[in-house]
Amino acid sequence: xxxxxxxxxxxxxxDAKLAALLERLFTGEGYTVDVARDGQSGxxxxxxxxxxxxxxxxxxxxxxxxxxxRRLRARGVSTPILVLTARGTTEDRVxxxxxxxxxxxxxxxxxxxLLARLRALLRRHTDxxxxxxxxxxxxxxxxxxxxxxxxAPIELSGRENELLxxxxxxxxxxxxxxxxxxxxxxxxxxxxxxxxxVYYLRRKLGRDVIRTVHGLGxxxxxx
Amino acid sequence: xxxxxxxxxxxxxxDAKLAALLERLFTGEGYTVDVARDGQSGxxxxxxxxxxxxxxxxxxxxxxxxxxxRRLRARGVSTPILVLTARGTTEDRVxxxxxxxxxxxxxxxxxxxLLARLRALLRRHTDxxxxxxxxxxxxxxxxxxxxxxxxAPIELSGRENELLxxxxxxxxxxxxxxxxxxxxxxxxxxxxxxxxxVYYLRRKLGRDVIRTVHGLGxxxxxx
DNA sequence: CGCGAATCTCAGAGGAACCTCAGAGCGCCC
DNA sequence: GGGCGCTCTGAGGTTCCTCTGAGATTCGCG
Numbered sequence: 001x002x003x004x005x006x007x008x009x010x011x012x013x014x015d016a017k018l019a020a021l022l023e024r025l026f027t028g029e030g031y032t033v034d035v036a037r038d039g040q041s042g043x044x045x046x047x048x049x050x051x052x053x054x055x056x057x058x059x060x061x062x063x064x065x066x067x068x069x070r071r072l073r074a075r076g077v078s079t080p081i082l083v084l085t086a087r088g089t090t091e092d093r094v095x096x097x098x099x100x101x102x103x104x105x106x107x108x109x110x111x112x113x114l115l116a117r118l119r120a121l122l123r124r125h126t127d128x129x130x131x132x133x134x135x136x137x138x139x140x141x142x143x144x145x146x147x148x149x150x151x152a153p154i155e156l157s158g159r160e161n162e163l164l165x166x167x168x169x170x171x172x173x174x175x176x177x178x179x180x181x182x183x184x185x186x187x188x189x190x191x192x193x194x195x196x197x198v199y200y201l202r203r204k205l206g207r208d209v210i211r212t213v214h215g216l217g218x219x220x221x222x223x
Numbered sequence: 224x225x226x227x228x229x230x231x232x233x234x235x236x237x238d239a240k241l242a243a244l245l246e247r248l249f250t251g252e253g254y255t256v257d258v259a260r261d262g263q264s265g266x267x268x269x270x271x272x273x274x275x276x277x278x279x280x281x282x283x284x285x286x287x288x289x290x291x292x293r294r295l296r297a298r299g300v301s302t303p304i305l306v307l308t309a310r311g312t313t314e315d316r317v318x319x320x321x322x323x324x325x326x327x328x329x330x331x332x333x334x335x336x337l338l339a340r341l342r343a344l345l346r347r348h349t350d351x352x353x354x355x356x357x358x359x360x361x362x363x364x365x366x367x368x369x370x371x372x373x374x375a376p377i378e379l380s381g382r383e384n385e386l387l388x389x390x391x392x393x394x395x396x397x398x399x400x401x402x403x404x405x406x407x408x409x410x411x412x413x414x415x416x417x418x419x420x421v422y423y424l425r426r427k428l429g430r431d432v433i434r435t436v437h438g439l440g441x442x443x444x445x446x
Numbered sequence: 447c448g449c450g451a452a453t454c455t456c457a458g459a460g461g462a463a464c465c466t467c468a469g470a471g472c473g474c475c476c
Numbered sequence: 477g478g479g480c481g482c483t484c485t486g487a488g489g490t491t492c493c494t495c496t497g498a499g500a501t502t503c504g505c506g
Contacts, residue, residue: 157481172301172366196484202465213367215380216367382494435453
């Protein structure tokens with residue numbers, strides 16, 4: 001039902017030997033791997049490509065690993081990040097997590113654990129994958145269109161895409177108009193816009209994609 | 224979102240000393256803490272209350288920690304879970320993560336790291352829902368619907384939801400019409416409304432959800 | 447069993463919430 | 477600079493929720 005999951009991975013690692021080892025390891029597990037050799041290049045990749053998950057080494061030339069995480073988060077990149085480090089002190093871990101990394105693995109690490117943590121990251125972070133489940137169909141977030149099912153692909157506008165993305169990423173949650181306005185419509189006062197875009201999505205995708213919870217707001221149609 | 228973030232926390236820990244220590248620690252950080260002493264009680268709390276995050280010890284009597292995680296996930300509970308363990312082997316970690324836990328901390332742990340991991344969990348997991356036990360099914364208060372059992376989800380209106388919420392939160396108590404009117408129906412004089420909404424709930428959920436205590440009022444059907 | 451009181455059932459009025467959609471304003475691309 | 481698509485507004489029509497009230501049914505007690 002969910003189409004295949006996106007398995008693209010960005011590895012930022014300066015040590016050539018370790019990079020090669022990890023790349024082979026990840027590829028063997030079915031990931032599509034891009035390797036960056038320093039923070040600068042990692043930043044560039046992360047900002048221009050879309051990845052399901054990133055693995056970043058702390059000890060990088062040019063830009064330090066934790067600093068890279070912070071910069072990415074500051075730019076709005078929400079892709080889950082796993083940080084590798086040789087240092088295992090508590091302050092290091094705290095710093096990494098508070099910078100916005102999702103998880104932390106200390107070198108030398110067990111390969112199985114690293115892979116398990118990656119699986120865990122991917123499983124709970126569907127919202128940054130490029131494909132979101134819509135039941136019969138799915139939303140391709142980067143291409144801004146809805147595919148699958150029987151009919152032809154359906155193109156979405158920017159707003160429509162953002163709105164549907166939010167719903168699809170949280171299929172059981174009820175969103176109030178206020179929440180939607182703040183998350184999707186940056187302008188604080190556009191009272192009717194939410195309703196209008198729900199209407200647009202329904203017109204394009206069918207009445208049931210989004211359900212009204214009278215007096216509260218909206219939520220995803222499936223589930 | 225509406226105001227402050229939810230900071231409710233469920234701690235499942237059998238060691239009394241450690242439980243007390245952690246409770247004080249979490250409370251000091253601004254969390255509202257419920258403590259369960261074994262897996263059974265933890266399961267019950269987790270299914271009937273809403274928490275922003277859960278901290279579960281692996282070595283529990285009755286139900287093992289990882290097993291508890293698995294059961295919760297199987298029942299659709301998506302609250303983020305952090306597992307504590309004395310064992311630090313790789314297989315243990317892999318097992319915990321694959322069971323559906325979000326994170327893993329090995330005892331003895333640094334307090335700062337534990338708190339940082341909790342912050343990280345909370346930051347990336349904003350949505351969870353309030354659940355009340357109805358026996359076979361449960362009421363999702365925030366989504367205003369009844370789920371579980373065999374059939375399809377049943378949507379409730381605002382009033383229906385409020386009324387059922389009151390009953391479900393106090394399964395043994397008998398409510399008079401007056402009490403119900405005061406708690407659920409803002410207008411002090413809407414004499415027949417209570418009866419009507421009891422009727423609506425029965426029509427949607429089955430005759431037995433709410434029982435009549437002739438001459439007194441109503442109470443929950445189960446228990 | 448019979449009667450009054452309590453409860454159940456349900457159609458419908460009133461009002462709030464919501465849906466629909468034409469069109470104005472804006473930016474972008476040719 | 478003109479056309480096109482996207483975004484948001486606002487007004488009118490529609491749906492849904494809430495509560496009322498009246499007739500049917502059940503309960504409890506003598």
